[in-house]
Amino acid sequence: MIRAERKPVSEIARMLTGKKNVLVVGCKTCVAIGHAGGEKEVSELISALKIVSARDGHGWKFEQTVVERQCEKEWVRPIEDKIVSADAVVSLACGLGAQTIADMYPAKQVYPGVNTMFLGVPEEQGVFVEKCLACGECVMFETGGICPVARCAKSMRNGACGGSADGKCEVNLDTDCAWYMIYERLKLQGRLDLIMKISEPKDWAKSHAGGRRKIVRKDLLIQPTDRTGTEVKK
């Protein structure tokens, strides 16, 4: 899931200087489960901001709410009243949620309350680790189900580099070397031939390097045709 981390309260407080009615919106999906922007974190942020407001005399008035999925317009619309009556909206959802509100209500000032970090899994209670880079071209079929793009510090396609020591990455000695793991995994599966193949450089055009990406599922489109029978382009 999408992992995020709350911005320092002082940073959020600076953003809100001069505002009056502040709406803090959480999201019940990824960031809630990731303990970054669910109902609990919304309450926590407001409690902290209230202290700042009371001490520095900002006069903020808070309203709080959480939506099921902030990245979807239909879920945001029910809280329209609250958004409209606020002069600042602090979104504790990931970058997607914040932008959904910002795009729907262009006149509103929407502030991110979290730093969206990565796509990761909970390794244990309270520990989240990155495992996918959303690069647009999954290569795990030949790396034993371990993603070298996200899990190798240098995103190498032909590892392991010389800095792999005792199976750990030189960049962060707490982190396992992805290519060490790939080698061990492929050995276990009896597929070491895969690692001997010289892998082609990645097609980064499929990632963000190719510009903003978009997926269109034609079969899901509710798309009228014009009189000649050709699809009207959306």
Next chain:
Amino acid sequence: MTHVSNLQKIMDSGKFGVTGEIGPPRGADPEEMIKLAKELKGSADAFNLTDNQTAIVRLSSIGSAVIIMKEGMEPVVQMTCRDRNRIALQSDLLGASAIGVRNVLCLTGDHQIFGNEKSAKGVFDLDSISLLNTFRNMRDSKKQLSGEELVSAPKIFLGAAENPFGTPYEFRALRLQKKVNAGAQFIQTQAIFDMDWFERWMAEVRKMGIHDRVHIMGGVLPCKSLGAARYMKNKVPGMKVPDSIITRMKAAKDKGQEKEEGLRICVEMIERLKTIEGVHGVHIMAVAWEEMVPYIAKEAKLLPRPTL
């Protein structure tokens, strides 16, 4: 096969090759480097010019190459994938070839986190193996990575580095094979301190027959002090320094003796490298102690360097 560089000629003719290493300065003034080049001239067949080593901003590798070529020395230009994407790498190769650089060492590069620009975006568009493959195709098939034809091909002797001491250990010889398959013609290894380990690795390499297809140059690094040896043992990932080396360094009474002992160990390493089947040369990495290369080469009876 035509020989494009002196280094290639020497090793192809069966002679023991020697390379040194020069770390370019952290400024625009070349004077120091020119002075050093004059001192080092003749002590090795070619000199590596590091490419922003450990991600510290320095005078560029190709720029340095021009400077030492003016002094009549042969450069080995190091190229890392950390700072350039495939466009820049291919363009720099063409540029290097055009000004007469003939030896290129392809590296993935140290991670930017170790350097003095920690916030930099690491490019890592390619890695060392795909870089080798790309350069080989540019040279042999006159094709750039996308498949498009080049107007003219670069002339280069391609090298790579390999670390026999990294993990997974059993993969290290295989990875060398991978690099050779990708086009590496010479290999400079990570600094060797554990010679027994290196010999075991070489035995594996020989078993696979790779030593006939590539010139392996053993890397050696003279230790300046006991502290330096300890640092390499404990702090540098992927480096193996056996306790025997530490013990020997410890026996030294003062700084001067430590230096002498460091040099002595280095010379002994080279002597031993010469006896290993499949090792075609030595790469002397006298980091921050470059002026000692002529001394080491002399002591290891590598001088005078042959001219062909």
Next chain:
Amino acid sequence: MNDKLKIVAFVCENHAMSAIRAASTAGESLPESIRIIEVPCTGRIETPQLLDAIGDGADAVAVIGCLEENCYHDVGSMLARGRVNRIKDIMKDISLEPERIEMINSASVSGAMLMMKLRQFESRVAAMPVLVLKEAIK
């Protein structure tokens, strides 16, 4: 604004509360500024509640739980420590003294020692500049 110090103490009803009761029976009285809120376990306290105590006008907050290695509910005082540290970070971040919130652990038989710690805490808080809140929190 407040001439009298107010310290809100969240106290677990197991070992920590027993310690306070035992000390009281033995004739020791709680420092005057301490107001006790009994909770089933310090692990039940959530971060907003700790912040709200400060926001509501308390000068400091103490979370008093079992000894970590011997917590009545196994994990409670460990989790509470984590939350107290999280609030300390927030306090630092908004330029308040992180020492205003403290985790105190006590075994039920160490009432005297707990009282001593509370008195020390009170005097540390008393030495801090007065926290002036300009607005009332709603």
Next chain:
Amino acid sequence: MSGNKVCMILSDCQGCSGLCRDDLDRLTAALKADAKSAHAVVVKAPCIKEFRKELRDLPIEGCDRAVVAMWCHPEQIGPVNWLPKKISPSLVDVVDLSVYTTKGVACATQVEKYLRILRASAAGLSHAEHIKDRKIPYASKSAIVIGSNDRAVEAAKAIAAKGIHTKLISMMPLPSTKADHLEVIDESITDGLKGIPGDFKVAYTRKGQKKEADAASILLVSERCLIKMNLPKDSKARLVPLEQFNSYSAGGSRVNGMVFLDDILTLTTSADQVTPAWHTLLEAAKTAAVTKMADYVSVLARDVKAAGLLEMLWKEAADAGVKFIRYDDKSRPKINKEETTITVKDLVLGDTIDIPADVIVAPVTSRPWEPVFIERLSMPSDWDLKSRLRGPQRGTAQSPCDGIFLIGYAGFNKLLDIAEPEMDSAVSQMLAFMLKGHHIARGAVAVIDEGKCSACLTCVRTCPYRAAIMNERWKAEIVADKCAGCGNCVAVCPSVAIDLKNSTRPAIKAQVAASTGVMQ
């Protein structure tokens, strides 16, 4: 319905219950004794299915309902239509006891819980709704003090003086002590301890004979817990425990000489085993030297262990001006009464020298964990589990098991002025426990709002009692009988889906507001 006779079938196929023979027998006997269940049958078979025929032939007189209890899912045995015809399948209550099994809880506690559930079923109540806070009266009215030293005798006397029958089990022979309600069992080795609060059993061996004693509550007094940390009379030096060095250093004024001693026992007993807290000691000595707390800072030690980190610390301390002096066990340092000095024979120089010692700093909490103690007493298993999981920990130990009180069982020596009030406190707590007369078994209190639950598993991972599980709708659910109402799940739930009946959010909020005066 509750007036009808109930047949109780208890299936312990393949020993799934994990109960030992005795405990199972106890459970059966208790069920049999219940007037309502005419029959309590324990079936031991590979599976209850195998025994259906036998069950059909059970001579069940006057029973028209049945409770089938086992430790697996009811689906395993299918519809219960194999009981005597008189019992209609709709009146058969199948109870899966495995749901109520808490790992690491003493068998006796577990049996007590099962009994509660089965009795509820027999009474025709659904087990979940029956589980509320309940009072369990103590089975025994006496108390046991285990320990051999003076403190133990004093504690036992104090308890007996309140009219509670008290047994003092001591390893050592004790001089005859006469007091009302006090029974001294000396020269006895304690073998084991089991039971639940209010009903403990202590097994001991006296003169080769194995015996058992009942008690509602137990006080353990560790032998080597108390150290009198007194300097010779008239000594002008000040003694500071190393553990309190920080608070001392905050306010201490500058003195002439400060001595750091490796172990306080050097001055008090002849114990030979020392495990000095080197790290703390060296840090403290360094601090003292660096901040010039004394003109002359020295460390007196039998052996300076210098390796790893310590080597650096040692060097730093020496660089800061700390003098290191080694002494021998044969010639221990002596405090001079008249002057504030210590006389010590320097092992290295071979000379006897006087060191200025206005302040003496020594660790008092450096006793090693006492394994003998754990071995001798097999504690209720939940405690045992904790010790195994966490290993020896430092701190005033209190038993996690209600009704057992500890003094000095802390893996370290304590100052007398700390230990004494603790002893008084433990005794008064024990008396309070005895006065209550009953033990409260907690009921279910955490409730999950399924609509809010995002199935994130946080509560499942956190619950110390394994009471939070995922139900068949893939939402979290609290197994009522396992929940102890601690509220740890409430605080970790990111979706605010759980609330605690006895400590709700509004209640805490109101309490906070009231205590800060916002309400007025």
